[in-house]
Amino acid sequence: MREQKDYDLVIIGAGPSGSLASHQAALNNPELSIAIFEEHKQIGKPTHCSGLVALEGLRRLGINSAVIRKNLMVNEIKRAKFFAPNNNSFQIRRTKDSLIVLNRLELDQYLAVCSEKAGVHLHTDHHVKAMKFVDHRWHLFIKQRDHTQQFSSQILISAEGSRARLAQSIGMQIPDRNWLFPALQYEMSGLHDFETDCSELFFGNNFAPGFFGWFIPLSDESARIGIAVNPECSGRTRLYLDKFIRKHPVLNKRTKRGKVMNSYGGVVPASGPIKKTYSKQFFLVGDAAGQTKATTGGGVNIGGYCGRLAGKYASKILSGDYTAIQGCKTYQNQWKSHFEPDLSLMKYIRRMLSYLPDKLWNDLIEIARSTQISDYMESTNIDLHGRGLINYAVNPDVLVNGLRNSPHLLLSLIRGFLH
Ligand SMILES: Cc1cc2nc3c(=O)[nH]c(=O)nc-3n(C[C@H](O)[C@H](O)[C@H](O)COP(=O)(O)OP(=O)(O)OC[C@H]3O[C@@H](n4cnc5c(N)ncnc54)[C@H](O)[C@@H]3O)c2cc1C
Known part of the structure; x- marks a missing residue:
């Protein structure tokens, strides 16, 4: 025909x-x-793709909940933890809309x-x-x-x-090509000592300059582990990912006996x-x-x-x-x-964060932890979190705490905003 x-x-x-x-x-x-x-x-x-999406957003695409649960979903995520370069961390628990890990294929x-x-x-x-x-x-x-x-x-x-x-x-x-971040991710098995309902994000220029590293559990012994980095580091993405897995103090024990099952590259558009x-x-x-x-x-x-x-x-x-x-x-x-x-x-938040030195990342995570960012973010729409973050940041408590404990942080964020 x-x-x-x-x-x-x-x-x-x-x-x-x-x-x-x-x-x-x-x-x-x-x-x-x-x-x-x-x-x-x-x-x-x-x-x-890492396949981490808000369940409600996926439903809004007209995909039936039964199909999502039976055919597309690999894991359900209830919490997200955010780590500073010094390993201080805070956690956000999702009370409303949960996140799921998809089989993207x-x-x-x-x-x-x-x-x-x-x-x-x-x-x-x-x-x-x-x-x-x-x-x-x-x-x-x-x-x-x-x-x-x-x-x-x-x-x-x-x-x-x-x-x-x-x-x-x-x-x-x-x-804009300057804001397309090269990324690499491994799917690993044989992992241990992590929480299966908690995804983790790791900030800092030693392991993921300009963006962040992630650990997304798939089961009680497997996960997607990846990083995205500044476009200037594009030739070194694999070196950064291997270092992240072997040397990051939170990951190195977990991944010691881990095996890479798959490896995926791509660009994260930002x-x-x-x-x-x-x-x-x-x-x-x-x-x-x-x-x-x-x-x-x-x-x-x-x-x-x-x-x-x-x-x-x-x-x-x-x-x-x-x-x-x-x-x-x-x-x-x-x-x-x-x-x-x-x-x-x-x-604009991405522009502010991509230029932050590690010392100020440590300050930022500490401020977020001590000012209870989780209270603001636990019920925000995950797909539309820009306004939630700005509302949190301009809260007088957060501003006063920020100016008192890290006066350089505000300046650095403004510099990033103007970049
Ligand atoms: C490492 C990584 C992790 C990510 N993790 C997440 C995540 O956890 N959650 C999330 O929501 N998003 C994530 N993303 C982003 C997500 O993958 C994209 O936003 C999403 O795929 C965009 O869908 P799209 O249909 O616009 O484009 P794509 O999925 O990129 O599809 C474009 C299609 O067009 C085809 N194509 C391109 N050019 C041509 C051509 N000339 N002729 C014919 N075909 C063509 C390509 O082959 C491709 O199939 C991630 C991205 C990366 C790189």
């Missing part, structure tokens, strides 16, 4: 944002011809199958090399193995991930939301649009939600309910009204 070449809607990339966009469009209007092009042979591979494959069931044509092993807008349609040049074919589409959604090369090729603003996320009959979503939390690099829930919005408004344009420009602008207004204030705050 001859392969279909012309579609109403094409989505680039079958990550969570792309699959959810296509699924939503197909549900809204089953008459549309919709395709996703994914460069990898297998959806979700290679994996490059299963999530991506599940979402892609849902799209296929809704009628979306899924093309794996199809790398979109270039695209151009001619005569009111998008023309895509797509490489499959050793030959290139041309496809076309009335509307295009790019969910191509943080490097956003295609979006850049058509002159769109893309996530550049903040980009200004304009649409062009002619074109939507930008997910990591490519900076729809990620710059504080932690988490982007599954927010990017997925924005993907659904893009799918909804793309289908409304194609159904004749909106003109192209109205649909694109409404998408942008909607996602920005939901997420932009928090994502922008998180961007």
